[in-house]
Amino acid sequence: MKSSSGARVAANAEATLAHRISTTLYSKPKLRLRLLLSAPVTWLGLVYIAALLALLVTAFFTVDSFTGNLVPGFSLENFASLFTNALYSTVTFRTIGMALAVTVIDVLLALPIAFYMAKVASPRARGILVISILMPLWASYLVKAYAWRSVLSNVGIFAWLLRPIGLDTPGYSLIGAAITLGYLWLPYVILPIYASLEKVSSNLLEASSDLGARTWSTLRRVVFPLILPGIVAGSIFSFSLTMGDYITINIVGGANQMLGNLVYSNVGVANNLPMAAAIALVPVIIMFGYLSAVRKTGALDNL
Amino acid sequence: MRITATVKLLALGSAAVLALSGCTSSNNGGNMLQSLGDNEKTVSLLGWPGYAEDGTTDPAYDWVTPFETATGCDVTFKSYGTSDEAITLFKTGDYDAIAASGDATLRLIAGGDVQPLNTELIPNYAGVYDFLKNRDFNTVDGMTYGVPHGYGANLLMYNTKVVTPAPTSWSVVFDGASKYKGKVTAYDSPIYIADAALYLMKHKTELGITNPYALDATQLAAAVDLLKAQKANVGEYWSDYLKSIQSFTTGDSVVGTTWQVIKNYTPAEANVEAILPSEGATGWSDSWMVSSKAKSPNCAYAWLNYIDSPEANAAATEYFGEAPATPDACAFGSKDFCATYNAGDVEFEKQIWYWTTPIEKCLDGRTDVKCTDYAAWTQAWLEIKG
Numbered sequence: 001m002k003s004s005s006g007a008r009v010a011a012n013a014e015a016t017l018a019h020r021i022s023t024t025l026y027s028k029p030k031l032r033l034r035l036l037l038s039a040p041v042t043w044l045g046l047v048y049i050a051a052l053l054a055l056l057v058t059a060f061f062t063v064d065s066f067t068g069n070l071v072p073g074f075s076l077e078n079f080a081s082l083f084t085n086a087l088y089s090t091v092t093f094r095t096i097g098m099a100l101a102v103t104v105i106d107v108l109l110a111l112p113i114a115f116y117m118a119k120v121a122s123p124r125a126r127g128i129l130v131i132s133i134l135m136p137l138w139a140s141y142l143v144k145a146y147a148w149r150s151v152l153s154n155v156g157i158f159a160w161l162l163r164p165i166g167l168d169t170p171g172y173s174l175i176g177a178a179i180t181l182g183y184l185w186l187p188y189v190i191l192p193i194y195a196s197l198e199k200v201s202s203n204l205l206e207a208s209s210d211l212g213a214r215t216w217s218t219l220r221r222v223v224f225p226l227i228l229p230g231i232v233a234g235s236i237f238s239f240s241l242t243m244g245d246y247i248t249i250n251i252v253g254g255a256n257q258m259l260g261n262l263v264y265s266n267v268g269v270a271n272n273l274p275m276a277a278a279i280a281l282v283p284v285i286i287m288f289g290y291l292s293a294v295r296k297t298g299a300l301d302n303l
Numbered sequence: 304m305r306i307t308a309t310v311k312l313l314a315l316g317s318a319a320v321l322a323l324s325g326c327t328s329s330n331n332g333g334n335m336l337q338s339l340g341d342n343e344k345t346v347s348l349l350g351w352p353g354y355a356e357d358g359t360t361d362p363a364y365d366w367v368t369p370f371e372t373a374t375g376c377d378v379t380f381k382s383y384g385t386s387d388e389a390i391t392l393f394k395t396g397d398y399d400a401i402a403a404s405g406d407a408t409l410r411l412i413a414g415g416d417v418q419p420l421n422t423e424l425i426p427n428y429a430g431v432y433d434f435l436k437n438r439d440f441n442t443v444d445g446m447t448y449g450v451p452h453g454y455g456a457n458l459l460m461y462n463t464k465v466v467t468p469a470p471t472s473w474s475v476v477f478d479g480a481s482k483y484k485g486k487v488t489a490y491d492s493p494i495y496i497a498d499a500a501l502y503l504m505k506h507k508t509e510l511g512i513t514n515p516y517a518l519d520a521t522q523l524a525a526a527v528d529l530l531k532a533q534k535a536n537v538g539e540y541w542s543d544y545l546k547s548i549q550s551f552t553t554g555d556s557v558v559g560t561t562w563q564v565i566k567n568y569t570p571a572e573a574n575v576e577a578i579l580p581s582e583g584a585t586g587w588s589d590s591w592m593v594s595s596k597a598k599s600p601n602c603a604y605a606w607l608n609y610i611d612s613p614e615a616n617a618a619a620t621e622y623f624g625e626a627p628a629t630p631d632a633c634a635f636g637s638k639d640f641c642a643t644y645n646a647g648d649v650e651f652e653k654q655i656w657y658w659t660t661p662i663e664k665c666l667d668g669r670t671d672v673k674c675t676d677y678a679a680w681t682q683a684w685l686e687i688k689g
Contacts, residue, residue: 069414087686153553171485172539172555251546255537257688269387269492270681271394 052284059277070273078278088262092282095259098178098249099242105182106189106238107231114190115223118197119205130194133187141184145251148180152252172254180252185241189234196230197223232294239290243283259283335419335446339601345377346602349393350402351589352382352544353564353623354452366618370609376602384542385492386658387681390414396596399603402452404587405440406494406658410677412448417592419446424604427611430629432647440659441590449590450607453616455625455644456586456655457490457498458577460551460561460569473502473580475558477529480536488550488559489533491540493677493684494658497585498560499526499533501656505582514667515585516659523675523683530687540688544568551575563624563644579654586655620644 025032059078062071082088117129136144149172151157158169170176200223208218246260257265259282266276294300348355355378358365367378381398383389386407393401393416403411411417422428431451436442441449461470466483477499480487489495500515503525512522538556541547544565550556551565552573566577591610593603609615611628617635620627626646627633633641645651659666665674675683 085686087689090689149549150553153550154555155553254539255534255688257685262685265685268391269385269684270678271387271391272678272681 055277055280055284058274059281061274061277063272063274078275081275082278082282088279088282091257091259091262094174094256095243095283096286098174098181098258099239101178102181102185102242103189103235103238105178106186107193107235109182109186110190110193110234111231114194114197117190117194118200119202133190137187142247144184145180145248148176148183149251152176152179172252174253174256177249177253177256180248181242181245182238184248185238188237188241192233192237193227193230196227196233200226229297232297233300236291236294240283240287243287335421336424336600336604337421339424339604342374342376342601342605343599344375345379346400346599346606347398348378348380348400348402348606349389349398350380350382351404351623352384354382354402354589354619355380356619356622364618364622366615370606370615374602374605374609376599376605378606384544386494387492388542390416393594396594398594399597399599400591400593400606402589402591403449404589404658406587406660406677408440408449408590408592409443409660411592412443416595417448418595418597418600419448420450420593420607422447422450425450425608425611427608427613427629430613430631431611432628432630434649434652435588435628438588440588440657449592450611451628452589452591452610453620453623453625453628454586454588454652454655454657455563455623456579456584457560458563458566458584459580460559460566460575460577462551462554462557463574463576465554465557469576469578470558471578471581473498473582474506476560477502477533478506480533480558483558484536485538486555486557487533487536487538488547488556489530489537489540490560491542491688493680494585495560496523496526496530496680496684496687497656497658497661499529501582501585503529514665515656516661517665517667517669517674518661519665519669519672519674523679527683527687531689534687534689564622567624583654583656586657588657 025035060074060076062073062075062077063069064071113129113133117126121129152169152171153159154169154171156169162168170179204222204226205218208222209215213221244260246258246264249256249258249261259279262279263276266272266279291300353360355367356364357367357378357380367380371377381392383392386404389401389403389407390410392398393403393411394414401407401411401417408417428450435451435454437447441447441451459470459473459476461475463469465486466475475483476487476489490498496518497515500512500518500522503510503522504512504515507525510522510525512518518526539546539550541550541556541559544562547556547559547561547565548568551569554573561577563577566575569575591607593600593607597603610619613629613631614635616627616629617632617640620632621636621640624644626641626644627636630641630647633646641647660677661675661680663673663676665672
């Protein structure tokens with residue numbers, strides 16, 4: 001008897017507490033907002049911003065070359081060698097070149113595919129195409145890169161197809177790496193272009209042709225300006241993903257290095273975390289510049 | 304590969320946190336164990352591929368399970384591709400013991416990452432070859448830090464169908480490499496500079512190299528030039544031994560440096576042969592060491608004792624393709640095991656230049672010049688790869 005009434009009191013107290021919290025939250029929208037945002041903001045602040053800051057701070061440290069232990073401090077040595085050592089500028093330009101090449105390959109491949117999907121294909125064919133473009137994303141990145149390793153190899157499909165006509169497989173080289181990266185990032189480029197093409201009303205194409213514009217003029221003067229933000233959005237993916245890649249180049253890139261490999265080597269081979277951090281800031285800065293340049297096109301709204 | 308990358312990221316993160324909080328690891332390396340206690344339940348090992356097989360790769364090769372049954376220590380094993388990777392991984396403190404080559408051992412000792420060993424607690428240590436004991440790569444200031452695992456040479460592997468006549472010298476990957484342009488392979492680590500230095504030591508005597516790990520600035524520059532010339536002919540560098548096996552199998556690589564274990568794994572139809580060239584070779588002599596932060600020191604000691612037992616040592620070293628650490632192992636391997644790897648042959652052993660960490664104080668005894676240290680080699684290696 002006593003215990004059951006005790007439980008009732010406790011339940012009442014609980015109900016009152018829950019009730020009070022809910023009333024307080026209801027009457028104070030600002031508090032409600034703060035509580036809602038606190039979790040994602042903590043996440044963003046701790047995991048994202050703090051990691052970047054740690055990267056920046058570490059770049060000023062040095063390493064005891066024999067024992068490999070970190071020596072905290074403030075030294076501009078790492079940044080100085082970034083600018084004075086020819087190795088870093090060569091590799092930076094190679095990486096930017098690779099990112100541009102992959103982006104161009106992907107945009108050129110994605111444009112006709114996206115146009116066909118958005119404007120020509122029947123709804124049924126469109127569904128099948130979307131699925132087949134998304135399908136490769138289900139397979140692991142490593143599996144795909146290793147698959148290309150065998151495609152590009154001395155006894156692979158490329159060699160088998162091209163040798164009868166006097167050509168040869170590009171082998172494990174920068175070209176091989178560009179092809180592989182182009183394949184890996186293609187879905188990320190097709191999708192935003194497809195999305196922006198879908199928004200282009202077919203009426204506009206008809207109006208353009210009614211007013212006497214040929215196909216090419218319509219594409220160039222009507223379609224292209226409208227889907228430019230989509231193209232730029234796609235290029236952000238292919239460009240940034242290539243800038244940071246070091247695994248594909250390791251698997252199919254032969255004896256070549258990109259910025260990612262220098263970071264990897266400085267962590268794994270040289271055990272020089274500060275130098276790795278300094279190098280890692282290079283693609284961050286390049287991407288920052290790229291993003292602020294494309295912000296004006298409205299591409300960021302299309303991501 | 305993913306896993307390694309993640310581990311490295313974690314290492315990067317934890318190192319940054321450590322640095323931010325102002326902690327530095329101590330340099331005394333912990334104290335020597337005086338007696339052994341009860342075995343813990345688990346032991347975490349780090350080593351070269353194939354150093355602790357539990358039958359997963361091939362059910363015929365399993366020397367970990369008998370150890371687990373006998374001691375009750377569950378083994379987790381992680382393999383690495385280069386000594387540098389080993390050091391980075393070991394510094395996370397997640398491992399109780401490591402099998403490290405001479406280019407890693409001294410750095411681990413100096414970094415306070417390993418503890419001095421009480422060899423009296425490792426009965427099988429008594430049976431180890433005397434010429435492997437008290438060497439500069441496992442003993443510092445009279446303290447033993449590592450018990451030998453085995454030793455061997457970095458060999459020259461070639462495709463017998465493509466590379467003719469059969470090479471007898473490393474010149475096939477240096478001065479004569481252009482003949483196999485795009486199909487030459489080399490080991491992807493700064494320590495590979497020593498291979499070039501060994502070649503120069505025999506072929507360009509005017510440089511005055513007497514030890515491939517003691518290079519002054521001029522000698523290092525000569526080795527770097529040789530490697531930069533070689534790079535034009537290199538198809539790819541390898542540190543992942545599986546990648547090397549694959550390129551030799553498909554014919555994307557036809558000649559280059561290798562380990563006996565890679566030769567053993569490469570299918571017979573790939574027509575590869577591995578030799579010790581006339582110049583001699585670089586090589587390794589590996590030691591098992593116990594972490595100064597070991598969570599399971601008793602199990603780690605048990606493993607060190609076990610791996611130097613004749614039976615386990617024979618299994619492990621024959622599987623990898625190297626000479627065992629103890630003469631008693633010869634009886635447990637296959638018939639020609641010890642003859643194949645010239646175990647105990649002191650003349651052969653003298654032809655191997657064991658991996659060791661280059662330091663400023665010249666290892667060949669010169670005092671009039673400063674030698675280039677490993678940091679300089681690392682920088683040079685990144686520049687060679689370009």
